[in-house]
Amino acid sequence: MSFAGIGNAALGTLAVNLATNLLSNDENKPATKKDLKNLITSLKQRYYPILNIPVRRDGAKAYFDMESKSLVYFKQK
Numbered sequence: 001m002s003f004a005g006i007g008n009a010a011l012g013t014l015a016v017n018l019a020t021n022l023l024s025n026d027e028n029k030p031a032t033k034k035d036l037k038n039l040i041t042s043l044k045q046r047y048y049p050i051l052n053i054p055v056r057r058d059g060a061k062a063y064f065d066m067e068s069k070s071l072v073y074f075k076q077k
Helices: 003-023 033-043
Strands: 047-049 060-065 070-075
Touching: none
Parallel strands: none
Antiparallel strands: 047 060, 060 070
């Protein structure tokens, strides 16, 4: 074992990791803990907008309430 051999191995590993990061699509990269926390947070919302129901005459938009499993309307200010 020599310092030159260790340096060559380190540079080779760095080159492979860099090439993998540059050539891989974002869809193919593994999820991080932060990604999973963001997903869980977004799934815990109570109200989800319903996009295929038009806005009422009074300007209220349709939402689905995950707790009561019903349709609700909220007016935007």
